[in-house]
Amino acid sequence: MKFDVVILGAGPAGLAAARAAGRRSASVALVDDNVTAGGQIWRGAPRIAVPAGVRFFPQTRVFDLRPGFTLLTESHGAMEASRLILATGARELFLPFPGWTAPGVFGAGGLQALVKSGLPVAGKRVMVAGSGPLLLAVAAALRTAGARVVGIAEQAPLGRIVPFLAKYPAKLPQAFALRARLVGVPYWTGTWPVRFAEGMVTLSGGRTVSVDYLACGFGLVPNTEAAQLLGCRLDDGFVAVDSRQETSVAGVYCAGEPTGIGGLDKALEDGERAGAAATGQAVNPSRGAFVRDLAAAFHLDPRLFDLAEPSTVVCRCEDVSCAALRPYREWREAKLMTRCGMGPCQGRICGPITNCLLGWSAESVRRPLVPVAAEILLKDVFEP
Amino acid sequence: MVKLRCDGVEMVVAEGTSVAAALLGAGVSRFRSSVTGEPRGPLCGMGVCMECRVTIDGVGHRLACQTPCRAGMEVMTT
Amino acid sequence: MTPSPDVMIVGAGIVGAACAYELARAGARVEVIDSGLPGGGATAAGMGHLVVLDDNEAELTLTKYSVGLWHSLAKELPAAAEFWGCGTVWVAADEVEMAGARAKLSVYRQHGLAAELLDERQLYEAEPNLRAGLAGGLLVNGDAMVYAPVATRFLLEQSKAKVTRAAVTSLDDLKAGAVVCATGAMAPALVPGLRVRPRKGYLAITDRYPGFARHPLVELGYLQSAHGDSNESVAFNVQPRPTGQLLIGSSRQYEDATASLLEPMLERAFAYMPGLRACSVIRTWTGFRASTPDKLPMIGRLRDRVYLATGHEGLGVTTSLGTAKILAALILGYAPPIPAWPYRVERFDG
Ligand SMILES: Cc1cc2nc3c(=O)[nH]c(=O)nc-3n(C[C@H](O)[C@H](O)[C@H](O)COP(=O)(O)OP(=O)(O)OC[C@H]3O[C@@H](n4cnc5c(N)ncnc54)[C@H](O)[C@@H]3O)c2cc1C
Ligand SMILES: Cc1cc2nc3c(=O)[nH]c(=O)nc-3n(C[C@H](O)[C@H](O)[C@H](O)COP(=O)(O)OP(=O)(O)OC[C@H]3O[C@@H](n4cnc5c(N)ncnc54)[C@H](O)[C@@H]3O)c2cc1C
Numbered sequence: 102m103k104f105d106v107v108i109l110g111a112g113p114a115g116l117a118a119a120r121a122a123g124r125r126s127a128s129v130a131l132v133d134d135n136v137t138a139g140g141q142i143w144r145g146a147p148r149i150a151v152p153a154g155v156r157f158f159p160q161t162r163v164f165d166l167r168p169g170f171t172l173l174t175e176s177h178g179a180m181e182a183s184r185l186i187l188a189t190g191a192r193e194l195f196l197p198f199p200g201w202t203a204p205g206v207f208g209a210g211g212l213q214a215l216v217k218s219g220l221p222v223a224g225k226r227v228m229v230a231g232s233g234p235l236l237l238a239v240a241a242a243l244r245t246a247g248a249r250v251v252g253i254a255e256q257a258p259l260g261r262i263v264p265f266l267a268k269y270p271a272k273l274p275q276a277f278a279l280r281a282r283l284v285g286v287p288y289w290t291g292t293w294p295v296r297f298a299e300g301m302v303t304l305s306g307g308r309t310v311s312v313d314y315l316a317c318g319f320g321l322v323p324n325t326e327a328a329q330l331l332g333c334r335l336d337d338g339f340v341a342v343d344s345r346q347e348t349s350v351a352g353v354y355c356a357g358e359p360t361g362i363g364g365l366d367k368a369l370e371d372g373e374r375a376g377a378a379a380t381g382q383a384v385n386p387s388r389g390a391f392v393r394d395l396a397a398a399f400h401l402d403p404r405l406f407d408l409a410e411p412s413t414v415v416c417r418c419e420d421v422s423c424a425a426l427r428p429y430r431e432w433r434e435a436k437l438m439t440r441c442g443m444g445p446c447q448g449r450i451c452g453p454i455t456n457c458l459l460g461w462s463a464e465s466v467r468r469p470l471v472p473v474a475a476e477i478l479l480k481d482v483f484e485p
Numbered sequence: 486m487v488k489l490r491c492d493g494v495e496m497v498v499a500e501g502t503s504v505a506a507a508l509l510g511a512g513v514s515r516f517r518s519s520v521t522g523e524p525r526g527p528l529c530g531m532g533v534c535m536e537c538r539v540t541i542d543g544v545g546h547r548l549a550c551q552t553p554c555r556a557g558m559e560v561m562t563t
Numbered sequence: 564m565t566p567s568p569d570v571m572i573v574g575a576g577i578v579g580a581a582c583a584y585e586l587a588r589a590g591a592r593v594e595v596i597d598s599g600l601p602g603g604g605a606t607a608a609g610m611g612h613l614v615v616l617d618d619n620e621a622e623l624t625l626t627k628y629s630v631g632l633w634h635s636l637a638k639e640l641p642a643a644a645e646f647w648g649c650g651t652v653w654v655a656a657d658e659v660e661m662a663g664a665r666a667k668l669s670v671y672r673q674h675g676l677a678a679e680l681l682d683e684r685q686l687y688e689a690e691p692n693l694r695a696g697l698a699g700g701l702l703v704n705g706d707a708m709v710y711a712p713v714a715t716r717f718l719l720e721q722s723k724a725k726v727t728r729a730a731v732t733s734l735d736d737l738k739a740g741a742v743v744c745a746t747g748a749m750a751p752a753l754v755p756g757l758r759v760r761p762r763k764g765y766l767a768i769t770d771r772y773p774g775f776a777r778h779p780l781v782e783l784g785y786l787q788s789a790h791g792d793s794n795e796s797v798a799f800n801v802q803p804r805p806t807g808q809l810l811i812g813s814s815r816q817y818e819d820a821t822a823s824l825l826e827p828m829l830e831r832a833f834a835y836m837p838g839l840r841a842c843s844v845i846r847t848w849t850g851f852r853a854s855t856p857d858k859l860p861m862i863g864r865l866r867d868r869v870y871l872a873t874g875h876e877g878l879g880v881t882t883s884l885g886t887a888k889i890l891a892a893l894i895l896g897y898a899p900p901i902p903a904w905p906y907r908v909e910r911f912d913g
């Protein structure tokens with residue numbers, strides 16, 4: 102199967118890219134590992150439909166990318182593309198505190214995703230915690246699903262959130278609409294969980310709240326691994342792109358969170374530009390400052406990096422504790438000596454944590470991008 | 486509706502429900518034991534953390550959050 | 564100013580670390596220098612199988628001596644070094660290979676090594692996940708495995724040698740009574756013209772499947788892959804890790820070959836262990852062996868005060884301890900514990 106353009110990821114950025122590319126090219130494919138298009142935010146109910154004429158491959162996990170370009174998929178073998186648009190989104194940042202590994206503690210977006218995939222939460226007591234605009238969206242969605250949201254703990258102080266909203270009045274209706282759906286739900290700013298045990302969350306400041314579920318995420322980490330496998334240059338942890346969303350590798354474009362955490366509007370703009378640029382259409386320049394302002398408003402309080410006790414697990418795949426990592430100076434040394442990051446998630450969760458807590462960078466990406474059955478690696482032998 | 490079994494217990498869920506959602510909905514919170522024996526369950530809900538691994542129809546290390554329930558499925562926590 | 568050391572070792576892989584350990588035990592003041600992380604080169608990429616091989620007398624002598632040294636060291640190693648006296652099962656596909664297994668058995672017995680022939684039934688009892696229809700095998704009891712990066716660190720710590728992170732560009736500029744070049748496959752960069760070629764190997768590691776395999780498994784054809792000079796070869800070589808993971812090897816190709824041998828290597832593994840097909844692979848990587856024309860290491864004096872310890876091909880973890888014993892003897896001027904001449908550096912001259 103060969104296409105002019107293959108778009109990896111069917112979230113808002115990928116769908117916008119598909120729409121733009123589809124205007125010009127009749128040979129566009131959109132690939133996503135989920136059952137439906139929409140990505141994390143529109144999961145299952147995308148507000149941009151997959152454009153007619155664009156081939157959509159759902160439930161298609163890409164585990165390898167080769168120059169030229171070839172995408173190896175778990176279910177469809179190899180796909181080829183003249184140009185590639187990476188719209189791989191982001192995952193949540195988790196930070197360790199005592200009890201964070203207990204069942205019942207989820208990511209904020211994590212619990213939302215589970216609810217969208219059929220988990221009933223009616224009547225459940227849920228606390229939403231961590232940082233960022235996502236918390237409000239998650240809390241509202243949980244409430245709509247019938248959960249009793251017992252509170253929202255946002256680590257950023259109110260004094261940073263208000264000026265941010267004031268600077269972006271266009272976001273205000275969205276914020277107010279969410280808030281209106283959350284009437285009666287306490288929103289504690291400058292507050293975070295410090296412990297979870299036996300269904301009790303202890304918040305900084307000492308308040309304890311009993312919950313069925315704790316939904317906790319401290320913002321987003323860009324999924325740059327696919328770009329790294331192709332050799333695209335990163336800049337401060339994000340995929341470096343020019344004004345046309347093209348990466349350092351010619352013919353590879355990148356859109357949405359991997360180029361800077363900016364949420365829905367930025368993803369749509371990026372996607373539009375990438376889809377247009379990849380098919381030779383004119384592109385509008387990007388507006389830019391929002392990404393920086395968002396990061397500044399929800400900048401993480403350094404006290405969050407001291408919540409783990411010596412025995413608190415940092416690497417969940419291999420159960421490597423905070424104390425076990427202390428003797429080491431860098432990621433690879435710790436990895437070779439303690440197995441931190443050697444498990445099936447390959448450092449996707451603990452890598453960003455050690456970056457926050459210890460200043461390490463977990464830079465090494467190897468194939469496969471996701472664990473796959475060994476026989477899948479044989480699909481379509483490829484000679485570079 | 487789809488009927489499946491987890492650790493021998495039958496459960497019935499709506500079409501399209503993920504295995505993770507089905508198990509959690511039925512009150513199963515321990516999906517697997519960590520390498521030191523701690524109980525673990527889903528975290529990220531999106532196929533990244535690998536904490537939701539269960540055995541499905543005899544195949545180990547399957548991601549419950551990425552697998553839709555199918556009729557007759559046999560799920561084992563580990 | 565601190566006085567210059569008696570011996571400066573360049574390269575902190577398992578070979579350099581073993582040399583530091585041995586020389587320090589013999590009383591020398593040792594320092595180590597490495598451009599990267601100690602144990603982060605080929606040592607972090609390999610399988611760490613401690614294995615006696617019998618392709619020729621010199622190889623047999625060095626591997627047998629070295630595996631014995633590992634068994635003596637085992638009690639002192641930290642738990643994270645994952646030393647495991649697991650033995651090796653050599654798998655015979657057919658009657659021809661079974662004859663090879665019998666011949667191997669008699670060689671091992673002659674050298675006082677414990678080994679047992681496995682008939683078809685015994686092979687499946689030992690390794691139920693091997694494919695049906697294999698002829699049998701040979702269990703070599705004394706072989707073992709170790710997690711080499713941790714062992715490297717242990718040896719360095721025991722030596723109390725100062726370890727500096729810096730790239731060496733000239734061996735002659737280093738101030739020391741003797742200089743040891745233990746830079747593995749990168750040795751030709753410091754010793755131009757050295758007959759060492761990097762030989763790439765792929766590996767794949769799976770998630771945890773405890774009990775799936777119980778011994779390191781090697782096909783009897785392995786020696787041909789390792790010692791032949793064909794540009795590209797693969798052999799069935801699967802190792803159960805103490806974690807329950809499966810490490811799948813092995814492949815060999817010289818640096819100018821570009822084809823991916825990952826796929827043929829996996830295919831070879833599936834042909835012997837069909838159940839591997841369904842096992843979840845979490846990472847693949849490659850490493851470089853330091854390969855000499857006769858596949859034996861180079862251990863000894865290069866010139867003046869410069870010594871070499873490289874060229875260990877696919878056996879450097881195994882033979883590191885023996886290498887260190889020989890080199891310490893040569894540097895400090897006493898008789899080596901086993902004959903050193905088969906490994907002398909100048910054997911390819913002229
Ligand atoms: C017995 C054994 C078991 C293992 N088990 C596991 C396991 O269970 N899980 C697992 O994940 N791994 C496992 N490993 C593999 C190990 O962690 C590493 O993957 C191995 O060291 C080789 O990996 P790599 O090539 O991926 O190197 P990496 O560990 O990725 O390191 C490569 C290094 O090279 C540097 N580098 C790369 N490119 C450049 C460049 N252009 N310029 C400068 N520097 C560069 C990187 O910064 C990095 O430090 C195991 C290893 C052994 C020996
Ligand atoms: C795929 C594979 C599987 C293997 N399986 C096994 C096995 O099962 N059993 C076994 O016994 N062996 C095995 N081996 C072989 C074994 O891993 C190597 O022989 C051994 O690790 C070599 O150790 P070393 O110390 O010589 O080299 P390395 O570990 O590569 O160390 C060399 C060091 O020198 C440093 N260095 C290089 N140049 C410079 C410079 N100019 N200045 C400063 N420092 C420098 C490097 O940073 C490096 O740390 C395998 C190898 C591979 C690739």
Ligand code: FES
Nearest residue numbers: 530532534535550
């Ligand atoms: S919950 Fe994280 S992978 Fe399934």
